[in-house]
Amino acid sequence: MEFSSAEPFKGEGCLSKEKNLYITFVLGGPGSGKGTQCAKIVENFGYTHLSAGELLRQEIASNSEDGVMILDMIKEGKIVPSEVTVKLIQKGMESCDNGKFLIDGFPRNEENRTAFEQIIGAEPNIVLFFDCPEEEMIKRVLNRNEGRVDDNIETIRKRLKVFAASHYPVIDYYSKKGKLCKIDAIGTEDEIFERVRPVFAACEGVQ
Numbered sequence: 001m002e003f004s005s006a007e008p009f010k011g012e013g014c015l016s017k018e019k020n021l022y023i024t025f026v027l028g029g030p031g032s033g034k035g036t037q038c039a040k041i042v043e044n045f046g047y048t049h050l051s052a053g054e055l056l057r058q059e060i061a062s063n064s065e066d067g068v069m070i071l072d073m074i075k076e077g078k079i080v081p082s083e084v085t086v087k088l089i090q091k092g093m094e095s096c097d098n099g100k101f102l103i104d105g106f107p108r109n110e111e112n113r114t115a116f117e118q119i120i121g122a123e124p125n126i127v128l129f130f131d132c133p134e135e136e137m138i139k140r141v142l143n144r145n146e147g148r149v150d151d152n153i154e155t156i157r158k159r160l161k162v163f164a165a166s167h168y169p170v171i172d173y174y175s176k177k178g179k180l181c182k183i184d185a186i187g188t189e190d191e192i193f194e195r196v197r198p199v200f201a202a203c204e205g206v207q
């Protein structure tokens with residue numbers, strides 16, 4: 001486990017002036033189990049879960065100005081312009097008293113990463129990366145059954161290509177900073193959570 005950063009981040013951004021932020025980015029390909037494990041982390045460690053994809057889907061559902069553009073991008077498996085996504089994450093963070101956030105499905109590329117740093121003015125304490133083989137991710141997404149427009153084989157293939165092309169620089173960046181915690185995402189949901197638990201249990205004492 002390459003992970004060292006346990007201190008809460010006290011930066012210059014508007015959010016971080018108001019409260020101690022403790023931010024975890026949760027990364028992994030489509031179907032790697034990010035949302036499933038986030039629910040368990042929330043249950044056990046009291047974090048606020050902000051899924052970038054979910055925030056974007058809510059924006060589509062609310063018929064906002066950007067909704068049509070976001071829907072087009074999601075249908076094609078493309079990454080929505082970072083400013084749009086980061087503003088939604090910012091709203092989610094600001095509307096919450098708790099400073100402990102799980103930011104799921106973000107940053108998906110370097111542009112996402114730098115936009116977060118610029119707009120929020122904070123960086124993550126930990127980055128979880130769920131490492132899962134493509135065939136397993138395809139199987140899980142096709143069985144997901146949540147009625148999502150992007151859970152079909154054609155869009156999954158596109159999303160996997162985007163993932164393969166864009167995630168590595170982000171992972172590498174946080175690995176070099178000693179913040180990356182890579183989790184083997186094969187196994188039952190409970191088995192995987194037992195790999196996740198120690199990461200958060202180790203931080204309990206310093207929050």
Ligand SMILES: Nc1ncnc2c1ncn2[C@@H]1O[C@H](COP(=O)(O)OP(=O)(O)O)[C@@H](O)[C@H]1O
Pocket residue numbers: 028029030031032033034035036037140141143144145185186187188189192
């Ligand atoms: N360890 C696991 N083994 C088998 N299926 C899983 C596992 N974890 C999650 N799933 C299922 O796989 C699908 C994708 O999981 P999800 O948490 O939505 O992944 P992600 O948010 O990374 O796309 C869901 O239907 C979920 O119930």
Ligand SMILES: Nc1ccn([C@@H]2O[C@H](COP(=O)(O)OP(=O)(O)O)[C@@H](O)[C@H]2O)c(=O)n1
Pocket residue numbers: 028029030031034035051052053054056073074075077078079080081085104105106107108112150159
């Ligand atoms: N940071 C992000 C996260 C999601 N998205 C879009 O939202 C889609 C669904 O993201 P998601 O995180 O809900 O998907 P899963 O990995 O959970 O299957 C992605 O394929 C992108 O089109 C984005 O553009 N930027």
Ligand SMILES: [Mg+2]
Pocket residue numbers: 034035051053105
């Ligand atoms: Mg998800």
